Amino acid sequence: MNPAPLTSVLFVCVHNAGRSQMAAGFLTHLAGDRVEVRSAGSLPADQVNPAAVEAMAEIGIDIADQKPKVLTTEAVQASDYVITMGCGDACQIFPGKHYLDWDLEDPAEQGVEAVRLIRDAIRARIDALIAEINSTQA
Numbered sequence: 668m669n670p671a672p673l674t675s676v677l678f679v680c681v682h683n684a685g686r687s688q689m690a691a692g693f694l695t696h697l698a699g700d701r702v703e704v705r706s707a708g709s710l711p712a713d714q715v716n717p718a719a720v721e722a723m724a725e726i727g728i729d730i731a732d733q734k735p736k737v738l739t740t741e742a743v744q745a746s747d748y749v750i751t752m753g754c755g756d757a758c759q760i761f762p763g764k765h766y767l768d769w770d771l772e773d774p775a776e777q778g779v780e781a782v783r784l785i786r787d788a789i790r791a792r793i794d795a796l797i798a799e800i801n802s803t804q805a
Contacts, residue, residue, distance in 0.1 A: 674800050675703035677746035683708025683735035685716040685774035686752040689786055692723050692730040693793040702800060707742050711735035718782040719774055725783070748796070767796075 676694060678687035683706055691706040698704075712735045720731045743749055748765045753773060760766065769792055774782045 673701065673804050674748065675705065675746045676748040676750065676796070676800075677742055678704075678706040678750050678752065679708065679738055680752040681709050681773075682712035682716075682775065683738075684712035684714065685719045685782070686769075686771050686785065686789065688715050688730050688733050688735075689719050689723055689774075690750065690752070690769075690789050690793060691733070692728045693790055694796070696728045697793060698797055698800070701804075702797075705742050705746060706733075707736045707738040709738050711737050716774055716782070718777060718779045719786070721779045722782040722786045726786075748800075750796075 678690040678694075680687040687706040687708065691704045694702060695704045715730060715733050715735065723730050743764070744761055746764065748767065750767045750769055752769050752771050769789075771788055772781075772785055774785050777785075
């Protein structure tokens, strides 16, 4: 049996349909069971952005089965890291959490060509986040 994850991360964007879903997909893929991953939105969309699904599929990460979820106080409280992506003040601030704001372009209504650039920017940030998490778990 695998031990419980040592760290939990919540990715938040407005619609929980693009940036936060891609970030969650990357972290789940790269960190596996070592990190508990959540994503949510302040105003969730009906579905994940098809261009985000396609861009992630191109690199072997399947997020097609994900559904946008509403941001809850409980999700924030249960997370060690809360990473926002353009959701402004929608997140409540709780002591003892690591808050990061990633300034990333919104992939809504953009084609897969533009979403690839956003995907790649997210990947770079995820790599840095994993390195930070690993350094605090050592």
